[in-house]
Amino acid sequence: xxxxxxxxxxxxxxxxxxxxxxxxxxxxxxxxxxxxxxxxxxxxxxxxxxxxxxxxxxxxxxxxxxxxxxxxxxxxxxxxxxxxxxxxxxxxxxxxxxxxxxxxxxxxxxxxxxxxxxxxxxxxxxxxxxxxxxxxxxxxxxxxxxxxxxxxxxxxxxxxxxxxxxxxxxxxxxxxxxxxxxxxxxxxxxxxxxxxxxxxxxxxxxxxxxxxxxxxxxxxxxxxxxxxxxxxxxxxxxxxxxxxxxxxxxxxxxxxxxxxxxxxxxxxxxxxxxxxxxxxxxxxxxxxxxxxxxxxxxxxxxxxxxxxxxxxxxxxxxxxxxxxxxxxxxxxxxxxxxxxxxxxxxxxxxxxxxxxxx
Amino acid sequence: xxxxxxxxxxxxxxxxxxxxxxxxxxxxxxxxxxxxxxxxxxxxxxxxxxxxxxxxxxxxxxxxxxxxxxxxxxxxxxxxxxxxxxxxxxxxxxxxxxxxxxxxxxxxxxxxxxxxxxxxxxxxxxxxxxxxxxxxxxxxxxxxxxxxxxxxxxxxxxxxxxxxxxxxxxxxxxxxxxxxxxxxxxxxxxxxxxxxxxxxxxxxxxxxxxxxxxxxxxxxxxxxxxxxxxxxxxxxxxxxxxxxxxxxxxxxxxxxxxxxxxxxxxxxxxxxxxxxxxxxxxxxxxxxxxxxxxxxxxxxxxxxxxxxxxxxxxxxxxxxxxxxxxxxxxxxxxxxxxxxxxxxxxxxxxxxxxxxxx
Numbered sequence: 001x002x003x004x005x006x007x008x009x010x011x012x013x014x015x016x017x018x019x020x021x022x023x024x025x026x027x028x029x030x031x032x033x034x035x036x037x038x039x040x041x042x043x044x045x046x047x048x049x050x051x052x053x054x055x056x057x058x059x060x061x062x063x064x065x066x067x068x069x070x071x072x073x074x075x076x077x078x079x080x081x082x083x084x085x086x087x088x089x090x091x092x093x094x095x096x097x098x099x100x101x102x103x104x105x106x107x108x109x110x111x112x113x114x115x116x117x118x119x120x121x122x123x124x125x126x127x128x129x130x131x132x133x134x135x136x137x138x139x140x141x142x143x144x145x146x147x148x149x150x151x152x153x154x155x156x157x158x159x160x161x162x163x164x165x166x167x168x169x170x171x172x173x174x175x176x177x178x179x180x181x182x183x184x185x186x187x188x189x190x191x192x193x194x195x196x197x198x199x200x201x202x203x204x205x206x207x208x209x210x211x212x213x214x215x216x217x218x219x220x221x222x223x224x225x226x227x228x229x230x231x232x233x234x235x236x237x238x239x240x241x242x243x244x245x246x247x248x249x250x251x252x253x254x255x256x257x258x259x260x261x262x263x264x265x266x267x268x269x270x271x272x273x274x275x276x277x278x279x280x281x282x283x284x285x286x287x288x289x290x291x292x293x294x295x296x297x298x299x300x301x302x303x304x305x306x307x308x309x310x311x312x313x314x315x316x317x318x319x320x321x322x323x324x325x326x327x328x329x330x331x332x333x334x335x336x337x338x339x340x341x342x343x344x345x346x347x348x349x350x351x352x353x354x355x356x357x358x
Numbered sequence: 359x360x361x362x363x364x365x366x367x368x369x370x371x372x373x374x375x376x377x378x379x380x381x382x383x384x385x386x387x388x389x390x391x392x393x394x395x396x397x398x399x400x401x402x403x404x405x406x407x408x409x410x411x412x413x414x415x416x417x418x419x420x421x422x423x424x425x426x427x428x429x430x431x432x433x434x435x436x437x438x439x440x441x442x443x444x445x446x447x448x449x450x451x452x453x454x455x456x457x458x459x460x461x462x463x464x465x466x467x468x469x470x471x472x473x474x475x476x477x478x479x480x481x482x483x484x485x486x487x488x489x490x491x492x493x494x495x496x497x498x499x500x501x502x503x504x505x506x507x508x509x510x511x512x513x514x515x516x517x518x519x520x521x522x523x524x525x526x527x528x529x530x531x532x533x534x535x536x537x538x539x540x541x542x543x544x545x546x547x548x549x550x551x552x553x554x555x556x557x558x559x560x561x562x563x564x565x566x567x568x569x570x571x572x573x574x575x576x577x578x579x580x581x582x583x584x585x586x587x588x589x590x591x592x593x594x595x596x597x598x599x600x601x602x603x604x605x606x607x608x609x610x611x612x613x614x615x616x617x618x619x620x621x622x623x624x625x626x627x628x629x630x631x632x633x634x635x636x637x638x639x640x641x642x643x644x645x646x647x648x649x650x651x652x653x654x655x656x657x658x659x660x661x662x663x664x665x666x667x668x669x670x671x672x673x674x675x676x677x678x679x680x681x682x683x684x685x686x687x688x689x690x691x692x693x694x695x696x697x698x699x700x701x702x703x704x705x706x707x708x709x710x711x712x713x714x715x716x
Contacts, residue, residue, distance in 0.1 A: 001716050002716065003713060003714045003715075003716070159621075159622055159623040160621055160622045160623070160689070161621070161623065178556055178558060179537070179556055180555065180556040180558055180559040190623065192623075192626075194626040194627065194649055194650075195623040195624065195625065195626050195640070196623070197538065197577070197622045197623060197686040198536055198537055198538040198556030198557055198558060198576065198577050198686060199556055199557075199558040199559075200536060200538055200556060200557040200558050200574075200576060200577035200578060200583060200586060200687075201538040201557075201576075201577030201579075201622060201685065201686035201687040202577075202622055202686070204580065204582045204583065204687070204690060205621075205622045205687065205689045205690065206622075208689075208690075216558075218556065218558060218559075219555070219556050219557075219558035219559030219560075220558060221559075222562065224562045224589050224590050224591055225558060225562065225589075225590070227586075227589035227714070228558060228585075228586035228587075228589040228590050229586075230714055231582055231583075231585035231586040231589050231710060231711075231714060232582050232583070232586050233582055263517075263518055263519070263563075264517055264518045264555045264559060264560055264563045264564075265517040265518070265519065265548065265550075265553040265554070265555060266553065267553065268552040268553050269552065282553070291552055292552075327559065328555040328556060328559035328560070329558075329559040329562070329563065331518070331563045331566075332562060332563065332566075350716055352589060353589075353714050353715055353716055354715055354716055355361060356361045356585070356588055356589060356711050356714060356715065357361075357711055357712055357714065357715035358359050358360065358361070358708055358711055358712055
């Protein structure tokens with residue numbers, strides 16, 4: 001039924017579709033729906049504490065017997081840098097003034113913790129069929145423990161060099177993350193966004209470079225993209241932005257409204273919200289400061305200075321300082337539940353693959 | 359034999375492959391080989407004078423009876439700006455010093471003339487089956503004359519908005535130019551490279567927005583990319599960088615050598631060589647100044663200041679100041695003649711489309 005079964009047979013799922021883990025936007029409901037439809041559902045854990053991960057996985061295990069993917073970030077946390085933080089706040093001073101905010105104001109900011117020993121214990125305990133990482137892989141000891149727990153390991157490569165690096169360390173599935181993709185670039189051996197390749201160019205070059213099954217990601221939001229992924233040598237596709245249109249997505253109404261009217265040319269890579277490049281819909285702060293700044297504090301702390309502005313603007317119904325993560329194919333989004341979306345993506349891809357045959 | 363015949367039937371060619379017009383690198387030999395193999399060969403005319411265009415088309419018409427595409431730029435030439443030119447030269451002063459060159463030195467620079475009445479007369483006289491434009495379309499009067507001469511009109515769109523604009527003006531074939539593509543971005547309604555979409559995201563969104571046949575371009579260098587183009591809703595593919603590996607390509611040995619070792623992550627969009635963003639292999643000037651500069655003189659005059667440096671460095675066997683145009687899929691390039699390449703691309707795509715069927 002599918003032209004390449006490497007991923008399907010390895011992971012034990014019916015459909016070659018990974019519901020992308022989207023920290024903050026995805027939770028157990030989305031993962032359950034994707035799993036039950038036959039895809040690989042993912043629970044993004046980067047912004048969850050240990051208790052929350054345990055609770056969410058508990059819900060998932062109650063509702064589906066299909067394989068599940070737990071996703072973690074594995075960055076090295078930056079040391080606090082108060083002078084850099086101060087300079088960044090000073091750069092934002094006019095906005096604080098506009099909103100009548102104290103320049104030293106704080107607000108709850110997004111926290112993203114890296115995978116560590118405590119999280120690894122949860123993996124060892126809950127034994128998810130798949131564990132995926134963003135920004136490379138954790139240290140060898142942690143990685144060994146994850147593999148010993150029986151979990152398959154996936155990670156994203158944004159270059160051929162990163163794909164080879166992942167394969168050399170025993171990664172079981174490599175996600176070729178083209179530059180179209182929404183959210184954080186998984187890049188970990190380079191910091192140069194100018195040289196990041198699109199999915200069309202990246203996927204076949206990674207497929208040629210490694211023996212590990214490759215999943216294409218970036219700009220894939222319908223059956224056409226999934227069929228194209230197979231043509232390019234991938235064993236499946238990871239889909240993110242399309243799932244942000246589902247009721248299971250835990251995003252603000254402002255984010256949802258912005259996605260519904262998003263065109264092909266309304267996203268950019270930006271480091272303003274976290275300190276690392278991530279693709280989101282253009283908004284006021286990105287337009288006025290420019291989407292990439294050399295002044296932002298290091299990942300993941302950059303968002304703290306924007307948090308009071310974000311809260312104040314959102315209260316006024318304005319997403320001017322909010323991260324509106326989106327890939328470049330938001331224009332292909334549809335109003336479907338996460339389960340129906342998963343089934344429809346697979347059906348459309350199947351029909352298309354059949355229709356393409358000479 | 360092909361899943362979508364819109365382009366084939368419209369243009370009257372056998373294979374859904376356009377050999378991309380690459381000003382400076384392509385000539386009659388490459389076009390003839392592509393045409394004779396069954397693809398649509400293209401003669402880039404932007405850097406040719408009227409006599410040369412006439413001579414090249416004469417050679418092509420002698421050697422092939424298949425349809426041919428003449429490509430022109432249709433930018434508005436910038437007025438000379440001596441202060442901007444002087445500031446740019448000052449910015450480059452240390453390089454002039456390093457090579458012992460007079461900062462006021464001149465050398466033959468690349469000239470790119472826009473399509474005008476005189477060129478249009480040639481089109482009316484030679485009646486190419488296809489005329490393609492880069493940077494939008496020429497004025498209505500010139501466009502009407504081209505269409506009255508019986509030529510089909512193609513142009514590149516880098517956004518959905520540009521595609522709609524081209525369709526509204528009667529463009530017969532729209533090339534969806536993803537950000538992976540080598541050489542100049544065809545962008546004409548936007549100057550923002552940060553929001554340019556990859557081929558995977560751009561092609562289906564343009565295909566949804568217009569009724570005009572769409573050709574995918576950008577990151578396509580083998581049969582996988584061509585098959586993927588059809589999956590994404592295109593009626594064919596335009597291939598550029600892969601043809602730079604053919605003996606018919608009129609490129610320097612330095613450029614050829616750089617292409618042979620190019621990876622997926624070794625290109626960037628740069629405006630240093632012409633004043634407009636174009637994708638090329640990273641070299642010294644791009645790394646040291648940064649690939650995009652706000653100081654470059656307007657297109658197409660920016661290259662003049664680099665010309666003496668380019669000549670001096672190339673004489674020493676160094677491509678440090680040369681434009682090394684390349685898309686992001688140079689890593690897929692093969693040593694084949696332009697005719698064999700065209701045939702092989704089609705054969706590989708056909709086999710793959712068959713193998714993909716469930």
